[in-house]
Amino acid sequence: MSEESVRGRASRGNASGTPSIVDRLRSEPNARIPFSVEFSPPRDAAAEARLWRAVREFEQLAPAFVSMTYGAGGSTRDRTVRVTGQIAEETTLLPVAHLTAVSHSVDELRSMVGSYADRGITNILVLRGDPPGDPLGDWEKHPDGVEYAEELVRLVRDLGDFHVGVASFPEGHHRADDLEQDTRCLVGKLRAGAEYSITQMFFDVDDYLRLRDRVSAYDAEQGAKPIIPEIMPITSLRSVRRMLELSGTTLPSSLDEKFTRAAGSGHEEDRAAVREVGIELATNIGERLISEGAPGLHFITLNFARATREVLCNLGLAPARV
Numbered sequence: 099m100s101e102e103s104v105r106g107r108a109s110r111g112n113a114s115g116t117p118s119i120v121d122r123l124r125s126e127p128n129a130r131i132p133f134s135v136e137f138s139p140p141r142d143a144a145a146e147a148r149l150w151r152a153v154r155e156f157e158q159l160a161p162a163f164v165s166m167t168y169g170a171g172g173s174t175r176d177r178t179v180r181v182t183g184q185i186a187e188e189t190t191l192l193p194v195a196h197l198t199a200v201s202h203s204v205d206e207l208r209s210m211v212g213s214y215a216d217r218g219i220t221n222i223l224v225l226r227g228d229p230p231g232d233p234l235g236d237w238e239k240h241p242d243g244v245e246y247a248e249e250l251v252r253l254v255r256d257l258g259d260f261h262v263g264v265a266s267f268p269e270g271h272h273r274a275d276d277l278e279q280d281t282r283c284l285v286g287k288l289r290a291g292a293e294y295s296i297t298q299m300f301f302d303v304d305d306y307l308r309l310r311d312r313v314s315a316y317d318a319e320q321g322a323k324p325i326i327p328e329i330m331p332i333t334s335l336r337s338v339r340r341m342l343e344l345s346g347t348t349l350p351s352s353l354d355e356k357f358t359r360a361a362g363s364g365h366e367e368d369r370a371a372v373r374e375v376g377i378e379l380a381t382n383i384g385e386r387l388i389s390e391g392a393p394g395l396h397f398i399t400l401n402f403a404r405a406t407r408e409v410l411c412n413l414g415l416a417p418a419r420v
């Protein structure tokens with residue numbers, strides 16, 4: 099895949115006037131805080147139908163953008179590109195395609211970017227990704243691939259007028275030596291051309307505020323770029339525990355105890371009680387982030403609309419369901 103051919107496809111994508119995420123965040127009407135949602139690639143037809151129900155429900159709530167995560171595996175990948183393309187072409191939503199370096203040569207990465215450009219998608223969230231199989235295992239670069247997300251940011255930017263975002267980590271990335279190195283890494287990605295970052299989920303807003311301060315102190319210019327906080331409305335303790343483990347995110351002990359109490363001691367956790375605590379927590383986090391001037395709120399949805407909608411409703415960002 100030549101750089102030239104991707105560049106042509108990117109400019110055709112941009113010719114349709116696709117806005118950037120930063121523009122979208124700035125142009126939110128009614129002075130309300132913008133919100134956005136994250137979807138995951140469907141694994142089969144039933145999951146795809148569920149995703150579309152969520153897409154159509156969120157479409158009515160006018161999020162600033164929607165993002166689609168990128169997973170391992172060829173068939174899921176093909177479905178991801180197709181569905182993200184359909185969101186761009188058949189809805190009023192602005193999609194951001196996640197792209198990871200996992201198991202890809204530079205040539206394959208260029209080709210993926212070209213596939214997105216063909217569908218008018220020029221907003222890309224660039225990530226390194228985690229090792230397939232065991233996300234906590236040793237990272238091995240593809241022999242003809244890239245080592246760090248920063249290189250992928252440069253690669254995508256060199257391919258044309260793409261708008262690139264990157265990941266940031268309020269608690270520091272679990273592979274980083276320390277918070278200073280983590281900050282250097284994020285600033286490196288921003289200096290390489292990323293326009294904003296989206297954080298890993300977190301449950302202590304002070305971690306987000308400290309990240310913002312660290313980046314601004316290290317490089318005021320890059321620190322002015324939006325750091326969009328990610329919120330996970332917890333509805334199942336069992337599944338969130340796995341996500342916490344894989345992402346290196348901490349659930350503060352007071353919250354852990356609250357959720358554990360709500361889950362109860364039965365064989366099956368009390369989902370309704372866990373959900374109630376989860377919605378209340380996500381609402382409190384959202385309220386504090388709004389008062390601290392966050393540029394937007396990005397919600398992990400797991401392709402369900404109900405919990406996020408409830409939080410948005412509590413925050414006055416969506417009408418109550420009638």
Ligand SMILES: Cc1cc2nc3c(=O)[nH]c(=O)nc-3n(C[C@H](O)[C@H](O)[C@H](O)COP(=O)(O)OP(=O)(O)OC[C@H]3O[C@@H](n4cnc5c(N)ncnc54)[C@H](O)[C@@H]3O)c2cc1C
Nearest residue numbers: 167168196225226227246247265271273274283296297298
């Ligand atoms: C908002 C968000 C969305 C995500 N979406 C996906 C997804 O769709 N699919 C998926 O598989 N994963 C996803 N992830 C997970 C992400 O891929 C992992 O957290 C991954 O381990 C780190 O990716 P990165 O882009 O931050 O990597 P990098 O920025 O490359 O950092 C990886 C590690 O290398 C270190 N590092 C970076 N540069 C250097 C350097 N020059 N020298 C030494 N060390 C360095 C960093 O400190 C860090 O520890 C997402 C994460 C977030 C926060």
